[in-house]
Amino acid sequence: MAKLFRAVIMGPPGSGKGTISERIAQRFGLTRLSSGDFIRENIAANTDAGVLAKTYIERGLLVPDHVMTRLLLPRLEEMTRHSWLMDGFPRTLAQAEALNSTCDLDLVISLNIPYETLKERLSDRWIHPASGRVYNMGFNPPHVQGRDDISGEPLIQHDDDKPEALVARLRHYKDVAKPIIDLYKSKGILHTFSGTETDRIWPYINSLLSTKIPMEGTHRTQRPCTRGY
Ligand SMILES: Nc1ncnc2c1ncn2[C@@H]1O[C@H](COP(=O)(O)OP(=O)(O)OP(=O)(O)O)[C@@H](O)[C@H]1O
Numbered sequence: 001m002a003k004l005f006r007a008v009i010m011g012p013p014g015s016g017k018g019t020i021s022e023r024i025a026q027r028f029g030l031t032r033l034s035s036g037d038f039i040r041e042n043i044a045a046n047t048d049a050g051v052l053a054k055t056y057i058e059r060g061l062l063v064p065d066h067v068m069t070r071l072l073l074p075r076l077e078e079m080t081r082h083s084w085l086m087d088g089f090p091r092t093l094a095q096a097e098a099l100n101s102t103c104d105l106d107l108v109i110s111l112n113i114p115y116e117t118l119k120e121r122l123s124d125r126w127i128h129p130a131s132g133r134v135y136n137m138g139f140n141p142p143h144v145q146g147r148d149d150i151s152g153e154p155l156i157q158h159d160d161d162k163p164e165a166l167v168a169r170l171r172h173y174k175d176v177a178k179p180i181i182d183l184y185k186s187k188g189i190l191h192t193f194s195g196t197e198t199d200r201i202w203p204y205i206n207s208l209l210s211t212k213i214p215m216e217g218t219h220r221t222q223r224p225c226t227r228g229y
């Protein structure tokens with residue numbers, strides 16, 4: 001009986017997490033979970049957690065671990081019958097340990113993209129704030145410049161996507177990501193992909209997941225995501 005599949009995708013800002021997790025969700029029928037999208041939903045719904053998270057995001061800071069785990073882990077408990085891919089969580093060791101105590105992961109994808117490539121990509125990244133949909137003038141431009149393809153609403157650029165902000169973000173990412181990468185490496189579930197183009201990395205990710213993800217249509221067993229935090 002095929003078991004469920006749960007994975008995380010990690011990488012520095014601009015490494016292609018959103019782009020690749022969208023492709024994985026479509027190709028393998030996984031539910032794509034994005035911590036950033038989930039926070040935006042809470043901000044839009046004016047929940048207590050959303051209001052609190054907003055005060056950190058506005059300052060370009062990570063949302064505190066206890067807020068993130070309280071936001072996300074109950075959401076994962078609703079997913080006991082689903083295979084999923086999480087983008088953007090965990091971002092700290094404390095978050096990884098909280099996730100570890102509630103769900104066992106099958107696989108972690110880590111994207112290793114050169115700084116110059118990240119800088120170039122982020123300078124061309126445009127986002128539809130309400131949905132989190134991502135565009136890139138050079139890679140996947142919107143049909144109408146500056147407008148979201150679905151809603152037609154204006155696209156924006158994140159202030160912290162500007163080159164001068166990227167150095168600090170990248171250093172912070174490396175500091176917080178290293179213990180998480182070491183943890184998943186020690187568990188034997190880390191797969192690292194390096195390169196400068198998503199379209200060249202994608203076939204390797206696709207073939208790895210094709211060997212790991214249970215066939216479509218086979219019966220799925222439940223796997224608990226018990227409240228362990
Ligand atoms: N797991 C998390 N822990 C703490 N804060 C988070 C987490 N996930 C998202 N956030 C906060 O929400 C913001 C938006 O997240 P999102 O992933 O959409 O954008 P991002 O961090 O700019 O990602 P990237 O640039 O890598 O695409 C982040 O900048 C961060 O402040």
Ligand SMILES: Nc1nc2c(ncn2[C@H]2C[C@H](O)[C@@H](COP(=O)(O)OP(=O)(O)O)O2)c(=O)[nH]1
Pocket residue numbers: 011012013014015016017018019020121122124125126134135136137138139196197198199
């Ligand atoms: N030129 C180019 N741009 C790319 C490539 N892959 C993704 N992008 C674009 C899409 C986004 O505008 C930006 C960052 O991608 P993303 O998926 O938002 O990354 P992440 O921040 O979620 O990790 O770069 C790529 O291979 N080439």
